Amino acid sequence: MKQILNTATRLGALILGVAAATTTLAAPSGTVAFLMPDQASTRYEKHDWPGFKAEMAKLCPDCKLLYQNANADVSLQQQQFNSVIAQGAKVIVLDPVDSTAAASLVRMAQSQGVKVIAYDRPVPATPADYYVSFDNEGIGRAIADSLMQALKAAGVPTGKGGVLQVNGSPTDAAAGLIKKGINAGIQAGGYKKLAEFDTPEWAPPKAQQWVSGQITRFGNDIVGVVAANDGTAGGTIAAFKAAGRNPVPPVSGNDATTSALQLIIAGDQYNTISKPSEIVAAAAARVAVGFLEGKAPKAETQLYNTPSQLFTPAVVTAKNLKAEIIDKGIATAAELCTGRYAEGCAKLGIGK
Template structure:
């Protein structure tokens, strides 16, 4: 499957001001059965393995909803990697009379039951970050996950070619129940399958758990040793686990990829432990989700740019971050600051990278 074209952050303006294309809403959309200025919106996140949901997604979504609709209420829950708990949280939100559900599913297939239950009550569902399979929701908002996989893979392969590296690659994927992880996985294969670097082994990491990634990579270090030229890890957590495995084995750390631009990952990039990560400013997707939710409660039909998994979708373009451009990315970031990254332990490395702490 080829990835659809992504859009840039400038499209947010069009999203924020978009109006209904017709008087009929998306199939199954309730359009906000009550007072749209006092609506309830459920914001259901999947886990705490990644710090982003608690630190960025939830507060940014709530802040934008408050700007759009001061009288609206956001009901936030985190499923902590438990699909059954997420279903219970969705059921509870529906019992509280929510007008829209925004869900980042723990399990992209199991979440179809959330869509079915909500649709039976006329409540629209927005898939956020990760798609929902089986039963298409009413809208999907995310960064282009296949493009993320391609970007980190292409970046790593180009670096290995430039340095004349020999050997093969390990591929550390995300959760097998996460369809977004499947897209990242496909993007990585798009990038590395035709390269001269053999894929030595790959692993789907349950629940994106860094500890599981570390354990698997440890086994591959024993198996392949210095044949490992690089590791394509699907996010910063699994990348951090891979790096920890090499350090625990007393082996040199080969170039390792990541995704999410977490503070710890940015520090590893500055220190030379992690080769790249992906900056995908969460503010973009969090605010877009709030704007689409508000359109639904007003009875409008949000505009999409493409269709993915039979769902009207809006996808945003990510940015690869390496040591070469991290100073520029940090200077422009609204998510993490140079001061967050350049703690005393990393002060010298930050100075060498040209990062201005101010």
């Protein structure tokens, strides 16, 4: 009898052990929100959200995902933030419309035990639980350095004319970091800065309107333009085209959008930054799942007192577009070499 009881005890302990192990190995679950800032850039719908969703499907198939885009409306993003908390979000990935206004959102979430991952744009005033992005200050410096080198290679003297600087939104802390990098690059390049503009909401039409005024003001003294992203670059190029300036002076960009890559192929835009958003989106997903599992994600560095992971992107010009974009599968020749861009593709050795 005693032997039977001992056997039963051991069997019960074994069953409890297996149950405990099963519980330990159980896949994480929970509600995670992914809140993006605007639709002026196509990247959020085409790259960031699909990339985040795909990684979450691998890591947490039982997780519930909530996606919202604020369309550059601060009040709308606040409503969306409140809504996802009410829906039970335990982790919120937030790309803020307004980095200053987002501080109160972070504090509110943290007071309720909700983790906030700042995404792409930091929240300087209040540390989020984590920050994932490309190195924005490095991006600004890289596009400015690249453009300065192009001007020097073309023999443009530093004493002749100067450059325009088209920054991003004044409410976006990431735009401020890009701006800081651009300032450093222009200063190191030795070219005069004729004027600069902080583009509200990153809106290309507003960038175009401002650049049009500067073309009237400075004319051919404008030897180049450091634009903070591809949208403002597109607006800049449109302004020069409308003014009859041919060729357009070198214009920088950032994001490697399809339209920007085609402008580089056509010779209208000088550079952009290839930063496949899926990389950052996947990293945000990994951090989110870590929080759901109760783990503190490791941080490579700190930015604004926030544990951070920053990725280094690549500068793309006509010289390396094939290697950085086509050969790496970021875009295909069929996507880029349409219509009037076919001739430029042929010159760059990009075949359909």
